Amino acid sequence: MSSEIKEVAKLQSVNALRKTMDDYFSRLRIATETGNKKIAWCTSVGPAELLYSMGFEVYFPENHGAMLGASKLADKYIPTAVAHGYSPDICSYLTADIGAFLQNETPLQKSGFKSVPKPDILVYNTNQCHEVGDWFMYYAKHFKVPILGVNTPLWINELTPSIINGIANQFKDLVPELEKVATQKFDLEKFRETVRLSHEGCVLWRKVLETAKHKPSPINFFDSAIHMGPIVIMRGTQYAVDYYKILLAELENRIKNNISSIPSEKLRLYWDGMPLWYKLSSMSKLFAGMDTCVVASTYCNSWVFDDLDPKDPFESSAIAYCKLFIVRSDDAKQNVLEKLMIDFSIDGIIYHDAKTCGRNSNNRFGLQNRLNDKNKIPFLEINGDLCDSRCYSEEQSLIAIETFIKQLSSRK
Numbered sequence: 254m255s256s257e258i259k260e261v262a263k264l265q266s267v268n269a270l271r272k273t274m275d276d277y278f279s280r281l282r283i284a285t286e287t288g289n290k291k292i293a294w295c296t297s298v299g300p301a302e303l304l305y306s307m308g309f310e311v312y313f314p315e316n317h318g319a320m321l322g323a324s325k326l327a328d329k330y331i332p333t334a335v336a337h338g339y340s341p342d343i344c345s346y347l348t349a350d351i352g353a354f355l356q357n358e359t360p361l362q363k364s365g366f367k368s369v370p371k372p373d374i375l376v377y378n379t380n381q382c383h384e385v386g387d388w389f390m391y392y393a394k395h396f397k398v399p400i401l402g403v404n405t406p407l408w409i410n411e412l413t414p415s416i417i418n419g420i421a422n423q424f425k426d427l428v429p430e431l432e433k434v435a436t437q438k439f440d441l442e443k444f445r446e447t448v449r450l451s452h453e454g455c456v457l458w459r460k461v462l463e464t465a466k467h468k469p470s471p472i473n474f475f476d477s478a479i480h481m482g483p484i485v486i487m488r489g490t491q492y493a494v495d496y497y498k499i500l501l502a503e504l505e506n507r508i509k510n511n512i513s514s515i516p517s518e519k520l521r522l523y524w525d526g527m528p529l530w531y532k533l534s535s536m537s538k539l540f541a542g543m544d545t546c547v548v549a550s551t552y553c554n555s556w557v558f559d560d561l562d563p564k565d566p567f568e569s570s571a572i573a574y575c576k577l578f579i580v581r582s583d584d585a586k587q588n589v590l591e592k593l594m595i596d597f598s599i600d601g602i603i604y605h606d607a608k609t610c611g612r613n614s615n616n617r618f619g620l621q622n623r624l625n626d627k628n629k630i631p632f633l634e635i636n637g638d639l640c641d642s643r644c645y646s647e648e649q650s651l652i653a654i655e656t657f658i659k660q661l662s663s664r665k
């Protein structure tokens with residue numbers, strides 16, 4: 254097995270991605286400076302469609318947290334949040350984000366922002382975790398603006414009508430409160446159109462991810478983690494739809510011409526859990542050097558809300574946002590994973606146990622063993638974190654990953 258440095262084939266769409274993201278931040282900056290639009294803060298799997306349909310510019314603090322992680326700045330800011338009473342054991346998106354705010358710094362300053370955009374309202378959904386409520390509450394108190402929440406039960410095994418109806422009603426209850434802040438009244442037809450665009454964007458994103466079923470895969474997890482930006486922050490807009498048409502065309506073209514993401518694909522892995530944002534590029538090279546492509550992941554799949562339906566926008570939003578992997582019971586998660594392992598021809602699984610995100614670490618209650626009993630696909634668990642690099646021992650993990658890949662290679 255080779256461990257030489259092998260470069261991952263660069264996606265040309267990255268230029269269009271950069272422009273799509275830059276334009277989004279320009280719209281947000283203009284709204285901040287001119288007040289031409291109200292600004293809503295939203296959680297990454299919150300009701301973005303409703304907010305976009307009511308004319309808000311929408312800002313996502315988790316995207317900001319990922320930026321802090323990827324730019325290796327989180328370690329500088331986390332201690333400041335800790336000094337203000339936030340535990341180092343809670344979400345490091347939260348601690349990095351609040352720490353940066355307390356230091357009056359943000360990578361957005363490079364894009365002309367003075368600070369993060371001031372919210373007119375904050376809206377969260379606890380479908381991912383409850384920490385987002387505490388996170389948003391800090392800013393609601395600081396800026397003295399309203400905060401709204403959709404409270405989704407965690408550990409959903411079966412999506413029963415009572416759960417769906419309850420969440421659909423909570424979505425509906427947001428409307429009159431949002432109208433008090435928005436410059437425009439709620440318009441059902443506009444909401445249907447935003448849900449339609451969100452559905453179209455999600456289907457394109459799913460097709461992007463599904464190109465990795467092809468052998469060799471034209472894309473890997475580390476690229477997907479970058480290219481998922483528009484589906485997270487522009488879900489429900491034409492901008493996301495336009496971008497994923499470009500990316501999908503490039504990947505389909507790669508398949509047609511047998512161009513693989515990594516130079517020589519011999520093994521195919523599944524990544525469960527959060528990315529290590531501060532190690533994305535080096536991990537990408539590490540796996541490529543071992544002729545291993547990480548072809549699919551729980552994380553990137555999380556933004557496939559293809560149950561959205563403009564015919565019934567409230568109920569379908571409730572279904573889509575309750576079907577989300579992270580909010581499901583381990584049995585429901587196992588069913589999803591079993592299918593993915595077959596669909597993507599997976600040789601091995603890596604579980605990233607992220608110190609500060611228990612909700613997105615799926616190896617804590619025996620799921621990894623139960624899945625292995627069923628499908629015999631070998632797995633490796635590594636300890637780390639999404640943003641707090643002090644939780645990650647690179648030396649230890651590299652040895653474990655290399656040994657794991659050797660074992661998988663010898664099975665082939």
Ligand code: SF4
Nearest residue numbers: 344381382384610612
């Ligand atoms: S799901 Fe994890 S990473 Fe996301 S906000 Fe909650 S604790 Fe943080």
